[in-house]
Amino acid sequence: MDDLIATLPKAELHLHIEGTLEPELAFQLADKNGISLPFASVDAMRAAYDFQDLQSFLDLYYASISVVCTEEDFHELTLAYLKKAASQNVRHTEIFFDPQSHLPREIPFETMLSGITSALKRGETELGISSRLILCFLRHLSAESAQETLQLALPFRDQIIGVGLDSSELGHPPSKFVNVFEEARRHGFRVVCHAGEEGPPEYITEALDLLHAERIDHGVRCMEDPALVERLAAEQIPLTVCPLSNVRLCVFKEMSEHPLKRMLEAGLLVTVNSDDPPYFGGYVNENFTAVQQALNLSRSELIQLARNSFTASFLSEPEKQKLLAELPAETD
Ligand SMILES: Nc1ncnc2[nH]cnc12
Ligand SMILES: [Zn+2]
Numbered sequence: 001m002d003d004l005i006a007t008l009p010k011a012e013l014h015l016h017i018e019g020t021l022e023p024e025l026a027f028q029l030a031d032k033n034g035i036s037l038p039f040a041s042v043d044a045m046r047a048a049y050d051f052q053d054l055q056s057f058l059d060l061y062y063a064s065i066s067v068v069c070t071e072e073d074f075h076e077l078t079l080a081y082l083k084k085a086a087s088q089n090v091r092h093t094e095i096f097f098d099p100q101s102h103l104p105r106e107i108p109f110e111t112m113l114s115g116i117t118s119a120l121k122r123g124e125t126e127l128g129i130s131s132r133l134i135l136c137f138l139r140h141l142s143a144e145s146a147q148e149t150l151q152l153a154l155p156f157r158d159q160i161i162g163v164g165l166d167s168s169e170l171g172h173p174p175s176k177f178v179n180v181f182e183e184a185r186r187h188g189f190r191v192v193c194h195a196g197e198e199g200p201p202e203y204i205t206e207a208l209d210l211l212h213a214e215r216i217d218h219g220v221r222c223m224e225d226p227a228l229v230e231r232l233a234a235e236q237i238p239l240t241v242c243p244l245s246n247v248r249l250c251v252f253k254e255m256s257e258h259p260l261k262r263m264l265e266a267g268l269l270v271t272v273n274s275d276d277p278p279y280f281g282g283y284v285n286e287n288f289t290a291v292q293q294a295l296n297l298s299r300s301e302l303i304q305l306a307r308n309s310f311t312a313s314f315l316s317e318p319e320k321q322k323l324l325a326e327l328p329a330e331t332d
Contacts, residue, residue, distance in 0.1 A: 014240035019276025074115025082123035162190030238312030242275035255294035
């Protein structure tokens with residue numbers, strides 16, 4: 001099955017660019033920019049990737065990104081991810097970025113955006129990987145801060161396909177951000193939302209009904225609410241699931257307890273993604289392998305997951321059809 005996973009064309013739809021910072025690059029940038037990391041070595045940094053919950057991860061994630069400062073740094077970070085993704089036969093990727101984790105460090109919006117988008121263009125021409133960019137608001141900050149961030153993004157509307165909501169979920173429901181998402185939609189941004197990772201199923205319903213989310217990031221806790229599962233299946237709302245992330249952040253104790261297979265069986269439009277790969281022990285193919293082995297996924301289930309990744313993407317219909325046509329036949 002590993003051969004099938006490696007060769008399947010796929011899209012990655014849940015990936016935080018800040019969460020792709022490998023410790024080696026972190027040390028290199030820290031050195032270049034004269035910033036100190038709270039670790040003695042690359043190995044010590046990797047050893048600290050032992051999390052109790054989402055917040056314990058986020059604390060390290062926000063501290064580590066302080067070494068990424070210049071347009072070139074953002075370019076290098078993004079290009080490194082694209083090379084890795086292309087090597088795993090990721091043909092299309094929709095990448096989150098968190099401006100509010102850089103703005104307080106006095107990094108202009110245009111600097112981060114230019115670094116990321118110039119790498120995305122190289123990804124397209126040099127690696128054959130297409131991409132879209134999604135701006136995420138940090139939900140532990142205020143709705144006013146999200147509004148200010150949206151205003152900074154408006155001049156670059158053509159380079160950003162959508163907006164999302166990430167960071168500490170519990171206590172920060174989608175309802176806190178109704179106004180900013182409404183304004184974003186008025187400007188033509190597509191809408192996604194992290195919901196039902198650590199937060200309850202009600203946050204998924206709020207994301208759909210109040211923010212008009214077209215896609216739910218994670219969404220695994222929907223399985224606690226059969227009526228919600230029925231709705232998500234009926235409306236074919238995509239759920240961008242991140243299995244290794246869920247286990248590393250203790251949403252599920254072990255991969256054998258992960259609901260991914262049951263979600264597929266319930267008719268949900270689930271996809272497999274890596275979230276923050278170096279922190280959680282793998283890129284997209286390692287996520288596919290982990291669920292395949294723990295849940296004994298069949299060949300046709302793996303192909304279905306790859307199919308779902310294109311279906312759930314923000315690609316145009318002809319672009320989707322072109323990539324879907326490259327999938328192998330679904331026979332077990
Ligand atoms: N898994 C996750 N959940 C919420 N916010 C995040 N930011 C980066 N990774 C995240
Ligand atoms: Zn995420």
